[in-house]
Amino acid sequence: MPDLKQLYDAVVSGDAKTAQLITKEALAAGIDPLKLVNEHMVPAMDEVGRRFEANEYFVPELLISARAMKGALELIRPLLIARGDKPVGRVAIGTVKGDLHDIGKNLVASLLEGGGFEVLDLGVNVSPEKFIEAVNAKQADIVAMSALLTTTMPAMKTTIDALTQAGVRGKVKVLIGGAPITQKYADEIGADGYSENAVGAVALAKKAVGVA
Amino acid sequence: MTRRERVLAHLAGQPVDRLPLMPITMMFAGSLIGARYRDYCTDYRVLVEGQIRTAEAFGFDYVNTMSDPAREAADCGAAVEYFDHQPVALVEGQSLLADKARLLSLKVPDPRGGGRMHNALKALELYQQRVGKEMIIEGWVEGPIAEAADLRGINTLMMDFYDDPAFVRDLFAFVIEMELRFAREQIKAGADIIGVGDAAASLVGPGIYNEFVWPYEKQLVDGIHALGGRVRLHICGNTRQILEGMSRLGCDIIDLDSLAPLTEARQKMGPDPVLLGNLNPVTILRNGNPDDVTRAIAECHRQAGPRFIVGAGCEVPRDTPHENLRALCAYAHSHRP
Numbered sequence: 324m325p326d327l328k329q330l331y332d333a334v335v336s337g338d339a340k341t342a343q344l345i346t347k348e349a350l351a352a353g354i355d356p357l358k359l360v361n362e363h364m365v366p367a368m369d370e371v372g373r374r375f376e377a378n379e380y381f382v383p384e385l386l387i388s389a390r391a392m393k394g395a396l397e398l399i400r401p402l403l404i405a406r407g408d409k410p411v412g413r414v415a416i417g418t419v420k421g422d423l424h425d426i427g428k429n430l431v432a433s434l435l436e437g438g439g440f441e442v443l444d445l446g447v448n449v450s451p452e453k454f455i456e457a458v459n460a461k462q463a464d465i466v467a468m469s470a471l472l473t474t475t476m477p478a479m480k481t482t483i484d485a486l487t488q489a490g491v492r493g494k495v496k497v498l499i500g501g502a503p504i505t506q507k508y509a510d511e512i513g514a515d516g517y518s519e520n521a522v523g524a525v526a527l528a529k530k531a532v533g534v535a
Numbered sequence: 536m537t538r539r540e541r542v543l544a545h546l547a548g549q550p551v552d553r554l555p556l557m558p559i560t561m562m563f564a565g566s567l568i569g570a571r572y573r574d575y576c577t578d579y580r581v582l583v584e585g586q587i588r589t590a591e592a593f594g595f596d597y598v599n600t601m602s603d604p605a606r607e608a609a610d611c612g613a614a615v616e617y618f619d620h621q622p623v624a625l626v627e628g629q630s631l632l633a634d635k636a637r638l639l640s641l642k643v644p645d646p647r648g649g650g651r652m653h654n655a656l657k658a659l660e661l662y663q664q665r666v667g668k669e670m671i672i673e674g675w676v677e678g679p680i681a682e683a684a685d686l687r688g689i690n691t692l693m694m695d696f697y698d699d700p701a702f703v704r705d706l707f708a709f710v711i712e713m714e715l716r717f718a719r720e721q722i723k724a725g726a727d728i729i730g731v732g733d734a735a736a737s738l739v740g741p742g743i744y745n746e747f748v749w750p751y752e753k754q755l756v757d758g759i760h761a762l763g764g765r766v767r768l769h770i771c772g773n774t775r776q777i778l779e780g781m782s783r784l785g786c787d788i789i790d791l792d793s794l795a796p797l798t799e800a801r802q803k804m805g806p807d808p809v810l811l812g813n814l815n816p817v818t819i820l821r822n823g824n825p826d827d828v829t830r831a832i833a834e835c836h837r838q839a840g841p842r843f844i845v846g847a848g849c850e851v852p853r854d855t856p857h858e859n860l861r862a863l864c865a866y867a868h869s870h871r872p
């Protein structure tokens with residue numbers, strides 16, 4: 324029986340090898356895969372987020388922890404699918420048109436995967452049309468937009484308006500984030516939610532699809 | 536005293552008639568002359584015209600050659616994308632060093648080889664002819680972590696610090712060799728000051744900064760000094776956690792972004808280094824009114840003390856109201872250090 328505290332530690336310290344090793348052992352020992360995620364990996368990423376806020380961790384540490392979590396998830400996901408577990412929701416995420424910053428967006432995408440979502444990463448410089456296509460063709464439940472530039476923030480509104488025009492605004496929840504974004508701005512443009520960090524983004528997404 | 540004499544005297548610790556004024560403009564300068572930003576990045580005549588006209592219109596003490604972070608990487612053969620109204624950008628999905636082994640065969644490009652670096656050198660030569668006696672001419676190179684991020688992909692480089700420290704050191708060494716060659720040519724072409732932009736340094740903590748980044752930034756700063764140039768270090772973003780290291784680099788000007796408090800910088804750096812900045816470019820300079828700007832820059836001056844140069848925390852945004860920028864400039868024009 325593996326020591327699952329080691330899984331938590333491996334994610335917190337960004338040790339992808341150990342995270343995968345312990346996950347393999349745990350799965351072989353018959354431990355519920357969902358329990359690994361919810362009781363060990365998610366709390367580990369919460370701790371990573373806390374250390375980031377406290378200036379103990381910086382971007383490199385965030386990225387290696389997210390990678391360790393994703394590595395373990397790759398082993399777990401096929402099992403969940405095989406036993407018929409559905410993803411909690413499907414998120415189309417991207418950095419808005421004109422904006423090429425993606426570090427924060429990538430972190431949010433990783434944590435959403437950790438939270439049980441299926442994530443369609445549309446990349447950077449994503450046009451409203453691409454978001455709409457993801458909603459129509461891929462049945463996304465959530466559209467998540469990131470913007471780091473004051474000059475590209477308005478593209479969030481343009482995208483929301485385009486979703487409305489395309490007649491799909493009612494089908495999806497829209498979440499936004501990025502350093503210059505505020506709750507006030509989210510309210511102004513009619514987004515359904517805003518969070519200032521990636522851990523908060525997962526809670527928000529769960530609330531949006533009614534699982535939290 | 537000429538603008539050039541003013542800045543040089545201030546850096547040398549001699550008395551000056553008023554505060555020097557050196558805000559970073561790029562897209563703002565392009566817009567001022569009605570140019571497409573694409574042309575500002577790719578045609579040195581457009582850049583020079585934009586800079587000189589902006590400096591004249593607002594009474595800046597200097598002109599610069601910076602337009603986007605991709606000059607050196609483009610000459611190395613990295614995939615870059617050009618936009619009509621945005622800075623040239625690296626295509627991260629096709630980064631030049633996606634395969635680390637390519638570093639072994641990568642050659643330092645000739646700065647005079649007809650590429651984007653050459654274009655910057657031509658800008659410097661034209662500045663030298665047009666305003667060389669009068670204004671400070673500032674060149675630009677990318678710092679070790681910024682340029683390494685351009686060549687390797689910023690998301691990947693961040694993890695390389697943990698995965699392959701030896702590769703990171705080799706990559707930084709390559710970058711320093713290239714940037715010093717570029718700096719040498721810039722100084723020959725007439726640059727008085729070399730700006731060093733090391734944006735990605737604000738993403739790492741003091742551990743990685745001190746262990747990996749600082750030693751190469753130091754080599755670069757010392758190298759530029761040995762070539763007879765002066766150094767303006769600019770790191771975008773929050774640098775609070777690395778201020779102490781930055782202070783030990785021996786830069787002539789430390790240009791701080793709005794997220795790094797000047798009081799804290801002054802405390803950590805002692806009374807001597809010249810600090811530049813650090814008015815919030817968006818919330819105050821672009822979105823505020825002239826009174827907000829005057830109040831904020833007076834506060835910056837108070838925090839920084841006499842060893843101070845007026846500027847914003849980062850690039851003056853393209854759509855900044857002219858009266859706001861004018862208020863910033865008026866402060867410099869009417870105050871002694």
Ligand code: B12
Pocket residue numbers: 382421422423424425426427428430431467468469470471472473474498499500501502503517518519520521522523524527561602603604621622624627689690734735737738771772773792793816817848849850
């Ligand atoms: C790295 C960086 C770059 C890199 C980007 C590389 C990349 N692949 O991402 C490069 C060099 C390419 C770059 C270019 C530019 N940049 Co830049 N950049 C930065 C920098 C230093 C860090 C950004 C970052 O990654 N932060 C770390 C991540 C983890 O934080 P984050 O993105 O905020 O994400 C967190 C939260 O916001 C949230 N979140 C993010 N997205 C979402 C989405 C949802 C749905 C939710 C719920 C939450 C959420 O969760 C994340 C994790 O906690 C910042 C300064 C700074 N320190 O903030 C400037 C900064 C963002 N850049 C700036 C500028 C001006 C530019 C340029 C225009 C500069 C130029 N002239 O070249 C270009 C624009 C290029 C373009 N068209 O996009 C300005 C923006 C000013 C403004 N407010 O408009 C900044 C603030 C610097 C400054 N002080 O001027 N930049």
